[in-house]
Amino acid sequence: MATLSIKNLAKHYGETRVLSGIELAVEDGEFVVLVGPSGCGKSTLLRMIAGLDAPTLGDISIGDRMVNGLAPAERKIAMVFQSYALYPHMNVRKNMTFGLKFTGVERQEMDRRVAEAARMLQLEPLLERQPRDLSGGQRQRVAIGRAIVREPDVFLFDEPLSNLDAALRVSTRVEIARLHRLLRATMIYVTHDQIEAMTLADRIVVMNQGRIEQVGKPLDLYYTPANLFVAGFIGSPAMNFFKSKVERIADGRAHIAGPAVETFVAPASAALGQGASVTIGVRPEHLDIGAPGAFAAKGTVELVERLGESSFAYIRRADEQMMVAEVRGRQTPSAGDTLSLGADLADVHLFDEAGRRIEVATA
Amino acid sequence: MLKQRAQSVGVHVILIAYSLLAVGPILLVVMNSFKARRAIFGAPLAPPNPTSFSLVGYAKVFNASHVGTYFTNSLIVTLVSMGLVLLFGAMAAWALTEYRFRGSTALALFLSIGIMVPIRLGSVAILRMMREAGLNDTLTALILVYVAQGLPLAIFILSEFIQQIPKDLRDAARCDGVPETRIFFEVIAPLLRPAIATVAIFTIVPIWNDLWFPLILTSSDTTHTITLGVQQFLGEYITDWNSVLAALSMAILPIVAIYVIFSRQLIAGLTAGAVK
Numbered sequence: 001m002a003t004l005s006i007k008n009l010a011k012h013y014g015e016t017r018v019l020s021g022i023e024l025a026v027e028d029g030e031f032v033v034l035v036g037p038s039g040c041g042k043s044t045l046l047r048m049i050a051g052l053d054a055p056t057l058g059d060i061s062i063g064d065r066m067v068n069g070l071a072p073a074e075r076k077i078a079m080v081f082q083s084y085a086l087y088p089h090m091n092v093r094k095n096m097t098f099g100l101k102f103t104g105v106e107r108q109e110m111d112r113r114v115a116e117a118a119r120m121l122q123l124e125p126l127l128e129r130q131p132r133d134l135s136g137g138q139r140q141r142v143a144i145g146r147a148i149v150r151e152p153d154v155f156l157f158d159e160p161l162s163n164l165d166a167a168l169r170v171s172t173r174v175e176i177a178r179l180h181r182l183l184r185a186t187m188i189y190v191t192h193d194q195i196e197a198m199t200l201a202d203r204i205v206v207m208n209q210g211r212i213e214q215v216g217k218p219l220d221l222y223y224t225p226a227n228l229f230v231a232g233f234i235g236s237p238a239m240n241f242f243k244s245k246v247e248r249i250a251d252g253r254a255h256i257a258g259p260a261v262e263t264f265v266a267p268a269s270a271a272l273g274q275g276a277s278v279t280i281g282v283r284p285e286h287l288d289i290g291a292p293g294a295f296a297a298k299g300t301v302e303l304v305e306r307l308g309e310s311s312f313a314y315i316r317r318a319d320e321q322m323m324v325a326e327v328r329g330r331q332t333p334s335a336g337d338t339l340s341l342g343a344d345l346a347d348v349h350l351f352d353e354a355g356r357r358i359e360v361a362t363a
Numbered sequence: 364m365l366k367q368r369a370q371s372v373g374v375h376v377i378l379i380a381y382s383l384l385a386v387g388p389i390l391l392v393v394m395n396s397f398k399a400r401r402a403i404f405g406a407p408l409a410p411p412n413p414t415s416f417s418l419v420g421y422a423k424v425f426n427a428s429h430v431g432t433y434f435t436n437s438l439i440v441t442l443v444s445m446g447l448v449l450l451f452g453a454m455a456a457w458a459l460t461e462y463r464f465r466g467s468t469a470l471a472l473f474l475s476i477g478i479m480v481p482i483r484l485g486s487v488a489i490l491r492m493m494r495e496a497g498l499n500d501t502l503t504a505l506i507l508v509y510v511a512q513g514l515p516l517a518i519f520i521l522s523e524f525i526q527q528i529p530k531d532l533r534d535a536a537r538c539d540g541v542p543e544t545r546i547f548f549e550v551i552a553p554l555l556r557p558a559i560a561t562v563a564i565f566t567i568v569p570i571w572n573d574l575w576f577p578l579i580l581t582s583s584d585t586t587h588t589i590t591l592g593v594q595q596f597l598g599e600y601i602t603d604w605n606s607v608l609a610a611l612s613m614a615i616l617p618i619v620a621i622y623v624i625f626s627r628q629l630i631a632g633l634t635a636g637a638v639k
Contacts, residue, residue, distance in 0.1 A: 052534050073540030085535035089553040098549075099539025150539070 002063035002076070002153035002186055003028050004049065009058030011044055011210075018044050019210045022058065026188065031180050033189045035197040036207035036233070042190045043158055045207070049188060050079050050156050062153055073103070075154075078147035082159040084139045086131040086146075093127045096146045103150075110149075117145040120182065121175075137168040144179070157189040161196060173199060194234055198222070206230050228355035231281050237312060239349070240287070240323040242280040242297065249274050256280065256350075259319035262296040266350065271358040278358070279351040284312065286347035287325035289333065293342035299323060301337045315339060389615065396420050396608035403604055420605030421613075429584045430610065433592035438617065440502050440588060441570045444509035448566045449559055451510070452517030457547050459518065460525045461533070471522075477515030482508065483575060490579055504580045505588070509573075513566040520565070524558035525551065560625040571618055589614045 009022040019041040026032050034042040047053040049060060051072035060067050067075045086095050096117065097110050105113075118124045121141045131139055140160060147155055160176070161169045177200055180187055191197055197204050198218045206213045206221065206229070213233075214226040225231035231239045244258025254272040257263045261280060266272065282295060299315035302322070311332045313325045325341055333339055350358040394410050395403045402415030409415070424430050459471050482489075489508060490499075498504040528551060536546045577591040593614065596606040 047534075050534075050538055052537065072534075072538045077538065079535065079538045081531045081535060083529055083531045085529065085531035087532070087536075087550055099536070099541055102540045102542060102545070146535075146539070 003061075004154055004186060004188070005059075005061045006045075006049070007059045007061075009045070009048065009060065010056050011041070011048065011053065012056045017210055019048075019055075022212060024205060024212065024215065026186060029184045029186055031187045031189065031200060031202045032205060033191060033197040033201035033203075034205045034207060035191055035194055036213075038192055040207040041210040042192075042207050046079075046156055046158055046188060046190045049154070050077055051075050052079075073099075076152050077154045077156055078150040078152035079156040079158065080140075080143050080147050080160045082162050084131075084136075084143045084163070086139055086142055088131050091128050091130055092123060092134075092142050092145075095131065095142055096149045099146070100149060113149040113151070114145075117148040120148065120179065121145050136164050137172060140164060140172060141175070144176070148179075148183070153186065155183075155185055155187040157187065159191055160189075161191070161193070169196075176200060194236065198234070204234075206233060208233075224357065225281075225349065226357050228279060228281070228351050231349055231351070231357075235283055237284050237324045237326075239281045239283050242282075242317075242323075243319075244278050244280055246272050246274060246276045246278060260297055260299070260317035260321065260323075262298070264295050264348070266294075266345065266348075267361045269358065269361075271352050272350070277353045279355070281349035281351060282343045282347060284324040285326040286343045287323075287341040288343065289325070289327060289339055289341060291342040292340075293347075294345035295343040295348045297323065297341050299339060299341070301333050301335050301339060303335060304332055306332060313339070315341075392608050393612045393615070396605070396612040400605055403608070417605075420603075420607075420609030423603065423606045424609045424613070427595075427606070429587065429592060430589075432585060433587050433589040434613075436502060436586060437571060437588040437590070437614075440505045440509065441567055441617075443502075444506050444513060444570050445563055445566050447506070447510045448513035448517050449562060452514055452562060453521050453552060453555060453559065454547065455514070456518045456521035456525050457551060460522050474515050474518050477511075478519060482512045486575070486579060489576075493580060499580065500582045500586050502581075502586060505576055505586075508576050508580070509566075509570045513570070516565060517562045520562050521555060521558055524555055528554055563625055564622060567621055568618060571614075 004024075004026040006022055006024040009019060010017065011019040022045060024032075034045060036042050044053060048055050051067065051070060051074075055068070062075055062077070072079075087098060090098060093114060096114050100110050100113070114127070118127060121144060123138075123141055123145055126134060126138060126142070131142070134142065140163075143160070157176070161172055164172060173196060176189075180200075189196075189200060201218055203215060204218055204221055205215045208229050214221060214230045216224075216226075221230055221234045225234060225239075228241070232241070242258050242261045244256050244261050244264070246254045247257050247263070248255050249268050249272075252268050253265050254268040255263050255265055256272070256278055258280070264280065272278065280295070282297075287297075297317060299317040301313050302316050303314040304327075305312040305314070309328070311327045313327055313333050315323050315325060317323055323341075325339070327333060345360070348360070350360055352358055391407070395407060397411040397418065397420075398415045399417035399419065402409070402411070402417075406415075411417075455474070459467055459474075493499050493504045493507075498507070532550060532554075533546055536550050541550065572590060573588075574590045574594075577586075577588045581587055581591065589610070593607055593610045596603040596610065
């Protein structure tokens with residue numbers, strides 16, 4: 001097991017900068033999830049950690065070894081691919097041992113490792129089967145088993161659940177979390193699915209357009225997103241944003257209002273000066289119907305999605321934009337209703353003109 | 364609906380006509396090889412019947428001292444050439460698609476010229492080269508020429524197939540610590556089996572049927588191939604049609620056998636189950 005550190009990493013393809021200025025330190029045994037929209041560079045970053053792509057700039061160290069020039073096999077990593085990438089002409093056992101043959105592992109040791117991995121992943125009855133005779137979930141477990149038998153310092157997962165159907169995705173996700181607890185190994189996991197990121201990660205790295213937007217614990221990202229991108233990316237449905245302006249400052253308090261927001265008062269600060277443009281963000285689950293809070297907005301319901309335990313109301317606001325509010329309980333609004341929504345000061349996020357978070361003293 | 368039906372009938376008519384055109388002469392050869400000389404000329408289109416049936420052609424061919432040697436020569440030349448074309452072709456295709464190196468594009472282009480320019484244009488130069496290398500009148504000379512002839516197309520077809528093999532597989536093998544040569548031989552090559560069957564057929568048929576290079580490169584009975592050997596039954600004044608037809612019928616057999624063996628591989632898609 002080992003730490004991983006990435007310093008000032010960049011990847012350019014000609015003029016296009018796929019990644020730039022990546023700094024990341026992963027602790028021993030930590031589960032780090034790289035998440036971001038497609039094309040944000042998260043897979044490229046993972047492939048560079050694996051040694052499958054060479055960085056244009058910067059250093060990668062695993063443990064206290066600099067691995068820049070090393071081949072994937074020398075880095076003591078194991079990678080699980082979205083497509084499973086099982087060797088199609090070898091049975092499950094051979095798939096797991098094929099790589100070990102070249103690393104000088106004794107026959108007995110090989111058998112022990114395969115037996116252990118098979119037990120962990122419930123693969124014992126499948127060891128002599130061919131990949132084509134396995135279901136998607138079984139194939140992915142074999143791929144994970146192939147990674148485990150290598151006993152790597154760092155596990156790398158490249159969207160391992162994306163090819164599975166919804167039910168299997170949940171159970172395999174639980175499986176991976178259990179494995180992490182069992183193996184206490186350092187794991188780097190790439191996904192575009194923020195639910196996978198939230199549920200699995202010790203820390204999440206949110207990436208966008210080749211940069212790291214924020215690194216933090218799942219709940220920190222949820223409660224204190226560093227910028228508009230993270231605020232909009234983490235959480236589902238996405239956070240509602242309201243463009244607004246600081247209208248006046250009185251008694252050390254900023255009065256903020258916008259086309260769709262009733263006046264909202266927050267403690268003034270350097271970022272909340274007279275006339276400053278501010279984006280207010282409130283998550284759907286923090287908007288309460290009819291509860292007057294520090295924040296208030298109004299609109300007409302256009303559509304209600306009923307999920308059972310809660311419903312999502314899609315509401316057209318005064319500025320013709322849409323917002324979403326989560327409504328709990330049996331009583332759901334219906335289309336055409338006009339609703340007043342409120343939120344507590346603690347649940348309201350403020351962002352400056354550049355999209356950076358403005359800290360608001362709630363006391 | 365009616366249009367579809369008409370289309371399908373049209374397609375079938377064309378295909379059947381083509382099949383008849385292709386199979387007809389072969390059928391004629393095989394049929395007449397089992398007939399007596401008089402019947403061959405009397406009713407060339409009639410199948411053998413009890414009165415016209417005769418194995419005289421086959422008897423003559425088997426008794427002719429060199430036919431066995433010709434067959435062996437053809438087999439050696441064809442199989443060794445095929446083996447080398449497949450091995451080098453697959454290796455070159457892998458290198459050209461997988462690795463970017465200085466001159467790789469130029470090399471790929473150079474090889475594709477080999478598809479467009481017939482090797483026979485170089486006959487005189489080849490003959491001179493073989494004579495100078497002391498390879499004149501050897502099977503090695505034929506094999507070298509056929510490998511050169513078969514490689515360009517083999518590389519072209521195999522490159523296309525290699526590009527379809529998911530990149531994740533070789534990445535997985537690399538992460539697994541499999542050396543590059545083993546990645547090729549133990550991960551990629553087994554997946555190329557359907558492609559290799561295709562290339563094998565494309566390679567074998569022209570080699571087996573070739574008359575030109577045995578004619579200019581071999582001069583003794585011990586190095587003749589079957590297609591050249593058959594010519595000895597075609598005399599200037601008398602042609603022993605029984606023997607010619609019998610020898611030709613037998614010469615078709617190995618090709619048919621190989622085709623039957625490989626056509627299964629052609630159809631079998633081995634990648635099923637590798638990646639979703």
